[in-house]
Amino acid sequence: MKQAAPLDTPPPGFRSGFVGVVGKPNVGKSTLVNAFVGQKISIVSPRPQTTRQRILGILTRPDAQAIFIDSPGWHEPTHPLGRYLVGVAKGVVEEADVAVMVLDATSGIRKEDEWLMDELRRTKRRAVLALNKVDQVHKRLLLPLLERCAATGLFEAYVPVSALTGDQVPVLLEELIRRLPEGPYWYDPGTLTDQSHPQAIRELIREQVLLATRQEVPHAVAVMIEEIVEEEKRLVIHATIIVEREGQKGILIGKGGSMLKRVGTAARQEVERLVGRHVFLDLRVKVVSDWRSDPTLLRDLGYEQGKA
Ligand SMILES: Nc1nc2c(ncn2[C@@H]2O[C@H](COP(=O)(O)OP(=O)(O)OP(=O)(O)O)[C@@H](O)[C@H]2O)c(=O)[nH]1
Ligand SMILES: [Mg+2]
Structure with missing residues:
Protein backbone atom coordinates (compact mmCIF):
# COMPACT_ATOMS: atom_id res chain seq x y z
CA MET A 1 0.00 0.00 0.00
CA LYS A 2 2.81 2.38 0.92
CA GLN A 3 4.17 3.48 -2.41
CA ALA A 4 6.00 6.77 -2.71
CA ALA A 5 4.59 9.14 -5.31
CA PRO A 6 7.07 9.94 -8.11
CA LEU A 7 7.67 13.44 -6.79
CA ASP A 8 10.51 15.82 -6.11
CA THR A 9 12.95 14.66 -3.51
CA PRO A 10 11.98 16.25 -0.21
CA PRO A 11 14.43 18.47 1.65
CA PRO A 12 16.91 16.81 4.05
CA GLY A 13 15.34 15.83 7.37
CA PHE A 14 11.82 15.68 5.85
CA ARG A 15 9.50 13.55 8.01
CA SER A 16 6.58 11.61 6.61
CA GLY A 17 4.29 8.81 7.60
CA PHE A 18 0.96 7.49 8.77
CA VAL A 19 -0.73 8.60 11.99
CA GLY A 20 -3.53 6.25 13.06
CA VAL A 21 -6.29 8.20 14.81
CA VAL A 22 -8.03 5.69 17.05
CA GLY A 23 -10.42 5.61 19.98
CA LYS A 24 -13.89 4.56 21.05
CA PRO A 25 -16.91 5.95 19.15
CA ASN A 26 -17.80 9.62 19.51
CA VAL A 27 -14.57 10.77 21.20
CA GLY A 28 -13.78 13.30 18.45
CA LYS A 29 -11.42 11.41 16.10
CA SER A 30 -12.92 12.84 12.91
CA THR A 31 -13.13 16.36 14.40
CA LEU A 32 -9.43 16.05 15.20
CA VAL A 33 -8.46 14.87 11.69
CA ASN A 34 -10.38 17.81 10.23
CA ALA A 35 -8.61 20.18 12.64
CA PHE A 36 -5.17 18.80 11.72
CA VAL A 37 -5.77 19.16 7.99
CA GLY A 38 -7.73 22.42 8.30
CA GLN A 39 -10.48 21.09 5.99
CA LYS A 40 -13.58 18.98 6.34
CA ILE A 41 -12.24 15.54 5.42
CA SER A 42 -14.44 13.29 7.53
CA ILE A 43 -18.04 13.68 8.64
CA VAL A 44 -18.85 14.47 12.28
CA SER A 45 -21.98 13.91 14.33
CA PRO A 46 -23.03 13.33 17.93
CA ARG A 47 -24.11 9.77 17.03
CA PRO A 48 -21.67 6.93 17.82
CA GLN A 49 -20.25 5.06 14.80
CA THR A 50 -20.43 8.01 12.48
CA THR A 51 -17.22 6.98 10.71
CA ARG A 52 -17.48 3.66 8.90
CA GLN A 53 -14.30 3.72 6.87
CA ARG A 54 -10.61 4.30 6.90
CA ILE A 55 -10.27 7.83 5.54
CA LEU A 56 -7.02 9.67 4.96
CA GLY A 57 -6.53 13.34 5.78
CA ILE A 58 -3.18 14.53 4.44
CA LEU A 59 -1.20 17.50 5.76
CA THR A 60 1.84 18.57 3.77
CA ARG A 61 4.14 21.35 4.94
CA PRO A 62 7.73 22.30 4.09
CA ASP A 63 9.26 19.97 6.70
CA ALA A 64 6.79 17.07 6.84
CA GLN A 65 3.89 15.11 5.41
CA ALA A 66 1.55 13.63 8.03
CA ILE A 67 -1.07 11.23 6.72
CA PHE A 68 -3.82 10.96 9.33
CA ILE A 69 -5.92 7.81 9.14
CA ASP A 70 -9.41 8.39 10.53
CA SER A 71 -11.02 5.17 11.71
CA PRO A 72 -14.29 3.77 13.07
CA GLY A 73 -14.63 3.72 16.86
CA TRP A 74 -13.60 0.71 19.00
CA HIS A 75 -16.69 -1.00 20.37
CA GLU A 76 -18.12 -4.44 21.03
CA PRO A 77 -19.75 -5.44 17.73
CA THR A 78 -23.27 -6.83 17.76
CA HIS A 79 -23.70 -7.49 14.03
CA PRO A 80 -21.57 -8.03 10.90
CA LEU A 81 -21.36 -4.29 10.12
CA GLY A 82 -19.97 -3.71 13.63
CA ARG A 83 -17.43 -6.49 13.14
CA TYR A 84 -16.37 -4.87 9.88
CA LEU A 85 -15.94 -1.49 11.62
CA VAL A 86 -13.80 -2.92 14.41
CA GLY A 87 -11.75 -4.84 11.82
CA VAL A 88 -11.04 -1.59 9.98
CA ALA A 89 -10.04 0.11 13.25
CA LYS A 90 -7.66 -2.76 14.09
CA GLY A 91 -6.09 -2.50 10.65
CA VAL A 92 -5.42 1.18 11.28
CA VAL A 93 -3.46 0.41 14.47
CA GLU A 94 -1.46 -2.19 12.50
CA GLU A 95 -0.51 0.09 9.62
CA ALA A 96 0.25 3.29 11.56
CA ASP A 97 3.78 4.56 12.14
CA VAL A 98 2.42 6.22 15.24
CA ALA A 99 -1.04 6.07 16.80
CA VAL A 100 -2.88 8.85 18.53
CA MET A 101 -5.40 7.41 20.94
CA VAL A 102 -8.24 9.87 21.49
CA LEU A 103 -9.86 9.69 24.91
CA ASP A 104 -12.99 11.62 25.83
CA ALA A 105 -12.12 13.60 28.97
CA THR A 106 -15.83 13.91 29.80
CA SER A 107 -16.33 10.15 30.05
CA GLY A 108 -12.99 8.93 31.41
CA ILE A 109 -11.53 5.47 30.69
CA ARG A 110 -14.19 2.96 29.65
CA LYS A 111 -13.90 -0.70 28.71
CA GLU A 112 -13.63 0.12 25.01
CA ASP A 113 -10.65 2.36 25.83
CA GLU A 114 -9.09 -0.50 27.75
CA TRP A 115 -9.52 -2.88 24.77
CA LEU A 116 -7.76 -0.38 22.59
CA MET A 117 -4.97 0.00 25.13
CA ASP A 118 -4.60 -3.82 25.10
CA GLU A 119 -4.24 -3.66 21.33
CA LEU A 120 -1.60 -0.91 21.55
CA ARG A 121 0.25 -3.05 24.05
CA ARG A 122 -0.03 -6.17 21.86
CA THR A 123 1.13 -4.43 18.69
CA LYS A 124 3.79 -2.38 20.55
CA ARG A 125 2.64 0.59 18.48
CA ARG A 126 4.24 3.95 19.32
CA ALA A 127 1.40 5.98 20.76
CA VAL A 128 0.48 9.44 21.96
CA LEU A 129 -2.60 10.13 24.07
CA ALA A 130 -4.98 12.98 23.20
CA LEU A 131 -7.29 13.80 26.06
CA ASN A 132 -10.06 15.47 24.08
CA LYS A 133 -13.04 17.72 24.87
CA VAL A 134 -11.14 19.57 27.59
CA ASP A 135 -13.39 22.55 26.87
CA GLN A 136 -16.09 20.54 28.64
CA VAL A 137 -14.28 19.49 31.84
CA HIS A 138 -12.90 21.24 34.87
CA LYS A 139 -9.07 21.36 34.85
CA ARG A 140 -8.79 19.68 38.27
CA LEU A 141 -10.45 16.54 36.85
CA LEU A 142 -7.81 16.21 34.12
CA LEU A 143 -4.85 15.45 36.34
CA PRO A 144 -6.19 12.19 37.86
CA LEU A 145 -7.21 11.02 34.39
CA LEU A 146 -3.77 11.82 32.97
CA GLU A 147 -2.19 9.97 35.88
CA ARG A 148 -4.28 6.86 35.18
CA CYS A 149 -3.26 6.97 31.53
CA ALA A 150 0.41 7.47 32.49
CA ALA A 151 0.21 4.42 34.77
CA THR A 152 -0.43 2.22 31.71
CA GLY A 153 3.06 3.03 30.45
CA LEU A 154 1.75 2.91 26.89
CA PHE A 155 2.09 6.49 25.78
CA GLU A 156 5.11 8.57 24.83
CA ALA A 157 3.25 11.87 25.34
CA TYR A 158 -0.05 13.16 26.74
CA VAL A 159 -1.79 16.21 25.35
CA PRO A 160 -5.07 17.65 26.64
CA VAL A 161 -6.84 19.14 23.60
CA SER A 162 -10.07 20.45 22.25
CA ALA A 163 -10.52 19.30 18.67
CA LEU A 164 -13.63 21.47 18.55
CA THR A 165 -12.04 24.79 19.56
CA GLY A 166 -8.55 23.95 18.27
CA ASP A 167 -7.02 24.49 21.72
CA GLN A 168 -3.65 22.64 21.97
CA VAL A 169 -4.15 20.97 18.56
CA PRO A 170 -0.86 22.48 17.25
CA VAL A 171 0.98 21.04 20.29
CA LEU A 172 -0.46 17.59 19.61
CA LEU A 173 0.43 17.91 15.93
CA GLU A 174 4.09 18.60 16.76
CA GLU A 175 4.20 15.63 19.16
CA LEU A 176 3.01 13.41 16.32
CA ILE A 177 5.16 14.83 13.54
CA ARG A 178 8.38 14.55 15.58
CA ARG A 179 7.66 10.81 15.92
CA LEU A 180 7.33 10.21 12.18
CA PRO A 181 10.30 8.66 10.41
CA GLU A 182 12.32 10.50 7.80
CA GLY A 183 10.77 9.68 4.46
CA PRO A 184 9.50 10.70 1.02
CA TYR A 185 6.31 12.42 -0.09
CA TRP A 186 3.80 9.56 0.03
CA TYR A 187 1.22 11.78 -1.67
CA ASP A 188 1.35 14.75 -3.99
CA PRO A 189 1.59 17.86 -1.76
CA GLY A 190 -1.75 19.15 -3.14
CA THR A 191 -3.65 16.01 -2.11
CA LEU A 192 -5.81 16.33 1.02
CA THR A 193 -7.60 12.97 1.08
CA ASP A 194 -7.94 9.59 -0.63
CA GLN A 195 -11.73 9.89 -0.80
CA SER A 196 -13.26 10.15 -4.27
N1 LIG B 1 -17.16 19.89 23.37
C1 LIG B 1 -16.43 19.21 22.47
N2 LIG B 1 -17.06 18.42 21.59
C2 LIG B 1 -16.29 17.75 20.70
C3 LIG B 1 -14.89 17.86 20.65
N3 LIG B 1 -14.43 17.08 19.66
C4 LIG B 1 -15.52 16.50 19.10
N4 LIG B 1 -16.64 16.91 19.71
C5 LIG B 1 -18.02 16.50 19.43
O1 LIG B 1 -18.16 15.12 19.71
C6 LIG B 1 -19.06 14.50 18.77
C7 LIG B 1 -18.37 13.34 18.07
O2 LIG B 1 -17.33 13.84 17.25
P1 LIG B 1 -16.71 12.97 16.06
O3 LIG B 1 -15.52 13.71 15.56
O4 LIG B 1 -17.77 12.59 15.08
O5 LIG B 1 -16.26 11.69 16.91
P2 LIG B 1 -15.60 10.33 16.36
O6 LIG B 1 -14.65 9.86 17.39
O7 LIG B 1 -15.07 10.53 14.99
O8 LIG B 1 -16.87 9.38 16.34
P3 LIG B 1 -17.13 8.00 15.46
O9 LIG B 1 -16.83 8.31 14.03
O10 LIG B 1 -18.57 7.74 15.70
O11 LIG B 1 -16.25 6.95 16.05
C8 LIG B 1 -19.50 15.62 17.82
O12 LIG B 1 -20.72 16.15 18.27
C9 LIG B 1 -18.38 16.66 17.96
O13 LIG B 1 -18.79 17.99 17.69
C10 LIG B 1 -14.26 18.75 21.60
O14 LIG B 1 -13.05 18.93 21.65
N5 LIG B 1 -15.09 19.38 22.48
MG1 LIG C 1 -15.54 9.64 13.23
Whole structure:
Protein backbone atom coordinates (compact mmCIF):
# COMPACT_ATOMS: atom_id res chain seq x y z
CA MET A 1 0.00 0.00 0.00
CA LYS A 2 2.81 2.38 0.92
CA GLN A 3 4.17 3.48 -2.41
CA ALA A 4 6.00 6.77 -2.71
CA ALA A 5 4.59 9.14 -5.31
CA PRO A 6 7.07 9.94 -8.11
CA LEU A 7 7.67 13.44 -6.79
CA ASP A 8 10.51 15.82 -6.11
CA THR A 9 12.95 14.66 -3.51
CA PRO A 10 11.98 16.25 -0.21
CA PRO A 11 14.43 18.47 1.65
CA PRO A 12 16.91 16.81 4.05
CA GLY A 13 15.34 15.83 7.37
CA PHE A 14 11.82 15.68 5.85
CA ARG A 15 9.50 13.55 8.01
CA SER A 16 6.58 11.61 6.61
CA GLY A 17 4.29 8.81 7.60
CA PHE A 18 0.96 7.49 8.77
CA VAL A 19 -0.73 8.60 11.99
CA GLY A 20 -3.53 6.25 13.06
CA VAL A 21 -6.29 8.20 14.81
CA VAL A 22 -8.03 5.69 17.05
CA GLY A 23 -10.42 5.61 19.98
CA LYS A 24 -13.89 4.56 21.05
CA PRO A 25 -16.91 5.95 19.15
CA ASN A 26 -17.80 9.62 19.51
CA VAL A 27 -14.57 10.77 21.20
CA GLY A 28 -13.78 13.30 18.45
CA LYS A 29 -11.42 11.41 16.10
CA SER A 30 -12.92 12.84 12.91
CA THR A 31 -13.13 16.36 14.40
CA LEU A 32 -9.43 16.05 15.20
CA VAL A 33 -8.46 14.87 11.69
CA ASN A 34 -10.38 17.81 10.23
CA ALA A 35 -8.61 20.18 12.64
CA PHE A 36 -5.17 18.80 11.72
CA VAL A 37 -5.77 19.16 7.99
CA GLY A 38 -7.73 22.42 8.30
CA GLN A 39 -10.48 21.09 5.99
CA LYS A 40 -13.58 18.98 6.34
CA ILE A 41 -12.24 15.54 5.42
CA SER A 42 -14.44 13.29 7.53
CA ILE A 43 -18.04 13.68 8.64
CA VAL A 44 -18.85 14.47 12.28
CA SER A 45 -21.98 13.91 14.33
CA PRO A 46 -23.03 13.33 17.93
CA ARG A 47 -24.11 9.77 17.03
CA PRO A 48 -21.67 6.93 17.82
CA GLN A 49 -20.25 5.06 14.80
CA THR A 50 -20.43 8.01 12.48
CA THR A 51 -17.22 6.98 10.71
CA ARG A 52 -17.48 3.66 8.90
CA GLN A 53 -14.30 3.72 6.87
CA ARG A 54 -10.61 4.30 6.90
CA ILE A 55 -10.27 7.83 5.54
CA LEU A 56 -7.02 9.67 4.96
CA GLY A 57 -6.53 13.34 5.78
CA ILE A 58 -3.18 14.53 4.44
CA LEU A 59 -1.20 17.50 5.76
CA THR A 60 1.84 18.57 3.77
CA ARG A 61 4.14 21.35 4.94
CA PRO A 62 7.73 22.30 4.09
CA ASP A 63 9.26 19.97 6.70
CA ALA A 64 6.79 17.07 6.84
CA GLN A 65 3.89 15.11 5.41
CA ALA A 66 1.55 13.63 8.03
CA ILE A 67 -1.07 11.23 6.72
CA PHE A 68 -3.82 10.96 9.33
CA ILE A 69 -5.92 7.81 9.14
CA ASP A 70 -9.41 8.39 10.53
CA SER A 71 -11.02 5.17 11.71
CA PRO A 72 -14.29 3.77 13.07
CA GLY A 73 -14.63 3.72 16.86
CA TRP A 74 -13.60 0.71 19.00
CA HIS A 75 -16.69 -1.00 20.37
CA GLU A 76 -18.12 -4.44 21.03
CA PRO A 77 -19.75 -5.44 17.73
CA THR A 78 -23.27 -6.83 17.76
CA HIS A 79 -23.70 -7.49 14.03
CA PRO A 80 -21.57 -8.03 10.90
CA LEU A 81 -21.36 -4.29 10.12
CA GLY A 82 -19.97 -3.71 13.63
CA ARG A 83 -17.43 -6.49 13.14
CA TYR A 84 -16.37 -4.87 9.88
CA LEU A 85 -15.94 -1.49 11.62
CA VAL A 86 -13.80 -2.92 14.41
CA GLY A 87 -11.75 -4.84 11.82
CA VAL A 88 -11.04 -1.59 9.98
CA ALA A 89 -10.04 0.11 13.25
CA LYS A 90 -7.66 -2.76 14.09
CA GLY A 91 -6.09 -2.50 10.65
CA VAL A 92 -5.42 1.18 11.28
CA VAL A 93 -3.46 0.41 14.47
CA GLU A 94 -1.46 -2.19 12.50
CA GLU A 95 -0.51 0.09 9.62
CA ALA A 96 0.25 3.29 11.56
CA ASP A 97 3.78 4.56 12.14
CA VAL A 98 2.42 6.22 15.24
CA ALA A 99 -1.04 6.07 16.80
CA VAL A 100 -2.88 8.85 18.53
CA MET A 101 -5.40 7.41 20.94
CA VAL A 102 -8.24 9.87 21.49
CA LEU A 103 -9.86 9.69 24.91
CA ASP A 104 -12.99 11.62 25.83
CA ALA A 105 -12.12 13.60 28.97
CA THR A 106 -15.83 13.91 29.80
CA SER A 107 -16.33 10.15 30.05
CA GLY A 108 -12.99 8.93 31.41
CA ILE A 109 -11.53 5.47 30.69
CA ARG A 110 -14.19 2.96 29.65
CA LYS A 111 -13.90 -0.70 28.71
CA GLU A 112 -13.63 0.12 25.01
CA ASP A 113 -10.65 2.36 25.83
CA GLU A 114 -9.09 -0.50 27.75
CA TRP A 115 -9.52 -2.88 24.77
CA LEU A 116 -7.76 -0.38 22.59
CA MET A 117 -4.97 0.00 25.13
CA ASP A 118 -4.60 -3.82 25.10
CA GLU A 119 -4.24 -3.66 21.33
CA LEU A 120 -1.60 -0.91 21.55
CA ARG A 121 0.25 -3.05 24.05
CA ARG A 122 -0.03 -6.17 21.86
CA THR A 123 1.13 -4.43 18.69
CA LYS A 124 3.79 -2.38 20.55
CA ARG A 125 2.64 0.59 18.48
CA ARG A 126 4.24 3.95 19.32
CA ALA A 127 1.40 5.98 20.76
CA VAL A 128 0.48 9.44 21.96
CA LEU A 129 -2.60 10.13 24.07
CA ALA A 130 -4.98 12.98 23.20
CA LEU A 131 -7.29 13.80 26.06
CA ASN A 132 -10.06 15.47 24.08
CA LYS A 133 -13.04 17.72 24.87
CA VAL A 134 -11.14 19.57 27.59
CA ASP A 135 -13.39 22.55 26.87
CA GLN A 136 -16.09 20.54 28.64
CA VAL A 137 -14.28 19.49 31.84
CA HIS A 138 -12.90 21.24 34.87
CA LYS A 139 -9.07 21.36 34.85
CA ARG A 140 -8.79 19.68 38.27
CA LEU A 141 -10.45 16.54 36.85
CA LEU A 142 -7.81 16.21 34.12
CA LEU A 143 -4.85 15.45 36.34
CA PRO A 144 -6.19 12.19 37.86
CA LEU A 145 -7.21 11.02 34.39
CA LEU A 146 -3.77 11.82 32.97
CA GLU A 147 -2.19 9.97 35.88
CA ARG A 148 -4.28 6.86 35.18
CA CYS A 149 -3.26 6.97 31.53
CA ALA A 150 0.41 7.47 32.49
CA ALA A 151 0.21 4.42 34.77
CA THR A 152 -0.43 2.22 31.71
CA GLY A 153 3.06 3.03 30.45
CA LEU A 154 1.75 2.91 26.89
CA PHE A 155 2.09 6.49 25.78
CA GLU A 156 5.11 8.57 24.83
CA ALA A 157 3.25 11.87 25.34
CA TYR A 158 -0.05 13.16 26.74
CA VAL A 159 -1.79 16.21 25.35
CA PRO A 160 -5.07 17.65 26.64
CA VAL A 161 -6.84 19.14 23.60
CA SER A 162 -10.07 20.45 22.25
CA ALA A 163 -10.52 19.30 18.67
CA LEU A 164 -13.63 21.47 18.55
CA THR A 165 -12.04 24.79 19.56
CA GLY A 166 -8.55 23.95 18.27
CA ASP A 167 -7.02 24.49 21.72
CA GLN A 168 -3.65 22.64 21.97
CA VAL A 169 -4.15 20.97 18.56
CA PRO A 170 -0.86 22.48 17.25
CA VAL A 171 0.98 21.04 20.29
CA LEU A 172 -0.46 17.59 19.61
CA LEU A 173 0.43 17.91 15.93
CA GLU A 174 4.09 18.60 16.76
CA GLU A 175 4.20 15.63 19.16
CA LEU A 176 3.01 13.41 16.32
CA ILE A 177 5.16 14.83 13.54
CA ARG A 178 8.38 14.55 15.58
CA ARG A 179 7.66 10.81 15.92
CA LEU A 180 7.33 10.21 12.18
CA PRO A 181 10.30 8.66 10.41
CA GLU A 182 12.32 10.50 7.80
CA GLY A 183 10.77 9.68 4.46
CA PRO A 184 9.50 10.70 1.02
CA TYR A 185 6.31 12.42 -0.09
CA TRP A 186 3.80 9.56 0.03
CA TYR A 187 1.22 11.78 -1.67
CA ASP A 188 1.35 14.75 -3.99
CA PRO A 189 1.59 17.86 -1.76
CA GLY A 190 -1.75 19.15 -3.14
CA THR A 191 -3.65 16.01 -2.11
CA LEU A 192 -5.81 16.33 1.02
CA THR A 193 -7.60 12.97 1.08
CA ASP A 194 -7.94 9.59 -0.63
CA GLN A 195 -11.73 9.89 -0.80
CA SER A 196 -13.26 10.15 -4.27
CA HIS A 197 -16.00 12.73 -4.89
CA PRO A 198 -18.77 10.09 -4.98
CA GLN A 199 -17.55 8.69 -1.64
CA ALA A 200 -17.40 12.15 -0.09
CA ILE A 201 -20.87 13.02 -1.43
CA ARG A 202 -22.28 9.80 0.00
CA GLU A 203 -20.79 10.67 3.40
CA LEU A 204 -22.12 14.24 3.34
CA ILE A 205 -25.65 12.93 2.74
CA ARG A 206 -25.26 10.38 5.53
CA GLU A 207 -24.00 13.12 7.87
CA GLN A 208 -27.17 15.12 7.38
CA VAL A 209 -29.28 12.02 8.06
CA LEU A 210 -27.31 11.39 11.27
CA LEU A 211 -27.77 14.99 12.38
CA ALA A 212 -31.51 14.88 11.71
CA THR A 213 -32.38 11.52 13.30
CA ARG A 214 -31.83 9.73 16.60
CA GLN A 215 -32.00 6.43 18.46
CA GLU A 216 -31.82 3.44 16.14
CA VAL A 217 -32.26 5.29 12.85
CA PRO A 218 -28.68 6.62 12.42
CA HIS A 219 -27.24 3.13 12.80
CA ALA A 220 -29.66 1.67 10.26
CA VAL A 221 -28.81 4.14 7.49
CA ALA A 222 -26.61 3.67 4.46
CA VAL A 223 -26.39 5.83 1.37
CA MET A 224 -25.86 4.75 -2.22
CA ILE A 225 -24.98 7.11 -5.03
CA GLU A 226 -26.92 5.84 -8.06
CA GLU A 227 -25.75 8.31 -10.67
CA ILE A 228 -23.94 11.63 -11.06
CA VAL A 229 -24.73 13.55 -14.22
CA GLU A 230 -22.56 16.51 -15.25
CA GLU A 231 -24.79 19.16 -16.81
CA GLU A 232 -23.51 22.45 -18.14
CA LYS A 233 -24.76 24.54 -15.23
CA ARG A 234 -25.09 22.00 -12.45
CA LEU A 235 -24.29 18.57 -11.13
CA VAL A 236 -27.30 16.24 -10.88
CA ILE A 237 -26.94 13.57 -8.19
CA HIS A 238 -29.34 10.65 -7.75
CA ALA A 239 -28.90 8.97 -4.38
CA THR A 240 -30.78 6.41 -2.29
CA ILE A 241 -30.93 6.42 1.49
CA ILE A 242 -31.25 2.84 2.69
CA VAL A 243 -32.93 1.99 5.99
CA GLU A 244 -33.87 -1.34 7.57
CA ARG A 245 -37.58 -0.89 8.42
CA GLU A 246 -40.72 0.77 7.09
CA GLY A 247 -40.98 2.76 10.34
CA GLN A 248 -37.50 4.22 9.79
CA LYS A 249 -38.48 5.13 6.24
CA GLY A 250 -41.53 6.96 7.61
CA ILE A 251 -39.37 8.92 10.07
CA LEU A 252 -36.90 9.86 7.36
CA ILE A 253 -39.55 11.03 4.91
CA GLY A 254 -41.47 12.93 7.61
CA LYS A 255 -44.87 14.58 7.45
CA GLY A 256 -45.59 15.43 3.83
CA GLY A 257 -41.92 14.76 2.99
CA SER A 258 -40.73 17.55 5.31
CA MET A 259 -37.83 15.60 6.89
CA LEU A 260 -36.44 14.36 3.59
CA LYS A 261 -36.66 17.87 2.19
CA ARG A 262 -34.75 19.28 5.17
CA VAL A 263 -32.05 16.60 4.94
CA GLY A 264 -31.84 17.06 1.16
CA THR A 265 -31.43 20.84 1.35
CA ALA A 266 -28.73 20.64 4.02
CA ALA A 267 -26.88 17.87 2.15
CA ARG A 268 -27.10 19.78 -1.16
CA GLN A 269 -25.50 22.85 0.46
CA GLU A 270 -22.67 20.74 1.86
CA VAL A 271 -22.11 19.02 -1.50
CA GLU A 272 -22.09 22.39 -3.28
CA ARG A 273 -19.37 23.55 -0.91
CA LEU A 274 -17.36 20.43 -1.76
CA VAL A 275 -17.70 20.53 -5.55
CA GLY A 276 -17.92 24.32 -5.97
CA ARG A 277 -20.88 24.03 -8.34
CA HIS A 278 -24.68 24.17 -8.32
CA VAL A 279 -26.09 20.80 -7.38
CA PHE A 280 -29.47 19.18 -7.90
CA LEU A 281 -29.85 16.38 -5.38
CA ASP A 282 -32.51 13.75 -5.99
CA LEU A 283 -32.92 11.69 -2.81
CA ARG A 284 -35.01 8.56 -2.38
CA VAL A 285 -35.53 6.30 0.63
CA LYS A 286 -35.61 2.52 0.31
CA VAL A 287 -36.08 -0.27 2.84
CA VAL A 288 -33.56 -3.12 2.68
CA SER A 289 -34.28 -5.43 5.63
CA ASP A 290 -31.31 -6.20 7.88
CA TRP A 291 -28.70 -4.98 5.43
CA ARG A 292 -26.25 -4.66 8.35
CA SER A 293 -26.31 -8.42 8.85
CA ASP A 294 -26.12 -9.56 5.24
CA PRO A 295 -22.55 -10.03 3.97
CA THR A 296 -23.61 -9.64 0.31
CA LEU A 297 -25.48 -6.40 0.96
CA LEU A 298 -22.62 -5.10 3.09
CA ARG A 299 -20.29 -5.75 0.19
CA ASP A 300 -22.64 -4.04 -2.25
CA LEU A 301 -22.74 -1.00 0.02
CA GLY A 302 -18.95 -0.84 0.14
CA TYR A 303 -18.51 -2.19 3.68
CA GLU A 304 -15.99 -4.80 2.80
CA GLN A 305 -12.50 -5.20 4.20
CA GLY A 306 -10.03 -3.35 2.05
CA LYS A 307 -12.69 -1.32 0.25
CA ALA A 308 -13.99 2.18 0.85
N1 LIG B 1 -17.16 19.89 23.37
C1 LIG B 1 -16.43 19.21 22.47
N2 LIG B 1 -17.06 18.42 21.59
C2 LIG B 1 -16.29 17.75 20.70
C3 LIG B 1 -14.89 17.86 20.65
N3 LIG B 1 -14.43 17.08 19.66
C4 LIG B 1 -15.52 16.50 19.10
N4 LIG B 1 -16.64 16.91 19.71
C5 LIG B 1 -18.02 16.50 19.43
O1 LIG B 1 -18.16 15.12 19.71
C6 LIG B 1 -19.06 14.50 18.77
C7 LIG B 1 -18.37 13.34 18.07
O2 LIG B 1 -17.33 13.84 17.25
P1 LIG B 1 -16.71 12.97 16.06
O3 LIG B 1 -15.52 13.71 15.56
O4 LIG B 1 -17.77 12.59 15.08
O5 LIG B 1 -16.26 11.69 16.91
P2 LIG B 1 -15.60 10.33 16.36
O6 LIG B 1 -14.65 9.86 17.39
O7 LIG B 1 -15.07 10.53 14.99
O8 LIG B 1 -16.87 9.38 16.34
P3 LIG B 1 -17.13 8.00 15.46
O9 LIG B 1 -16.83 8.31 14.03
O10 LIG B 1 -18.57 7.74 15.70
O11 LIG B 1 -16.25 6.95 16.05
C8 LIG B 1 -19.50 15.62 17.82
O12 LIG B 1 -20.72 16.15 18.27
C9 LIG B 1 -18.38 16.66 17.96
O13 LIG B 1 -18.79 17.99 17.69
C10 LIG B 1 -14.26 18.75 21.60
O14 LIG B 1 -13.05 18.93 21.65
N5 LIG B 1 -15.09 19.38 22.48
MG1 LIG C 1 -15.54 9.64 13.23
